[in-house]
Amino acid sequence: MTTQVVVVGSGYAGAGTVKAFEDEVGEGEAELTWIAEHDYHLVLHEVHRAIRNPSVEEKITIPVEEIKSPETDFVQGRVVDVDVDERAVETDDGTTVDYDYLLLAVGSSTAFFGIDGLQENAHQLKGLDDAKAIHDDVRAAAAEATQSDPAQVLVGGAGLSGIQTAGEIAEYRDKHRAPIDIALIEGMDEIFPGQDPEIQGALRKRLAEADVEILTGDFISQADEEHVFLGGGEGEDPTKLPHDVLIWTGGITGQDEMRNVEIDKDERSNRVYAGSDFTTSDERVFAIGDTALVDQGDDEVAPPTAQAAWQAAEVAGENLARAARGAPLQSWRHEDKGTVVSVGEKAVAHDVMGMPISTFGGTPAKLLKKAIATRWIAKVSSTGRGISAFGDM
DSSP: OOEEEEEEOOSHHHHHHHHHHHHHOOTTTEEEEEEESSSEEEOGGGTTHHHHOGGGHHHHEEEHHHHSOTTSEEEESOEEEEETTTTEEEETTSOEEEOSEEEEOOOEEEOOTTOBTHHHHOBOOSSHHHHHHHHHHHHHHHHHOOSSSOEEEEEEOOSHHHHHHHHHHHHHHHHHTOOEEEEEEESSSSSSTTSOHHHHHHHHHHHHHTTEEEEESOOEEEEOSSEEEEOOBTTBOOEEEEOSEEEEOOOEEEOGGGTTSSSOBOTTTOOEEEOTTOBOSSTTEEEOGGGEEEBOSTTOBOOSSHHHHHHHHHHHHHHHHHHHHTOOOOOOOOOOOOEEEEETTEEEEESOTTOSSSEEOHHHHHHHHHHHHHHHHHHHTOHHHHHHHGGGO
């Protein structure tokens, strides 16, 4: 019987692995089944564009039929259980798919860190529906506001997602002359924590130019329907900030569905431990992307970024084909090729390979941001689709 390979997830890791596996596997070596909750791949690092303009949906969603080969079977559904003893995957509609080798690329969920009221009162940004819901609430809040009493939009977490979210809301405000105040909240002392001070400073400048208030140094300690509370403790009262729209982008954790899968995971984050070849504690199960903590040596793991997922998928797809034919597996190590962050229509680039200047903005950074998205879309779909999306990225 032909080896049965199953890939779960349609994000960068899943879609990229499917493409790489199809390119590598020989005729008759294995049959591939691709399972995903949605029948499209979302260009997630550009989903913030839909906050300003929901019509960009058609440019940042790619139907799976454009990605996979006709020989690959696609099953739409959310995986709710993996039985590693029976080698079977079950979806939310009761469908069961057997496997000889399985790759888990189910992404991550938003981490709320037990902050009282945050999950119940904040938007998150993990998908297209989230972006459109933020758009709707920002628009509705602005419609009820006035220039003397503007809508208050708070974005919690000043990492990549938070900065880009604040930038898009600022573009929406300016385009529609909407009465909106925007504040970006970061518990650490600097925005884009852990990054080079040069790019932190450049991003702070772009956000200031976009009239986004930056609040650093106090973590959100509580949230309700109308306010967030910063800091407090040790006899100090927290700072109380009103909000009409609250968005939380402050971290990731593993998907709940992974909790009962009998492979080794980090207890705190519920993310799967994987070697540099993407194998897990079960020899038949591989893991990649945000789902996994992929070993990079020296007690380091791969970053949970789109760039890392793209790179890893190339090797993961090849390794699934190698596993099917009983060949040795390849190891992977992430190569940081730089960072490009958008702030509305502007962008900042840092440490981009081949560039003579370490940090830059302006038209070169903006075009580079567009080119990165275009290149990925062209890679998983077609050159024509990539080119058509260029203007909206």
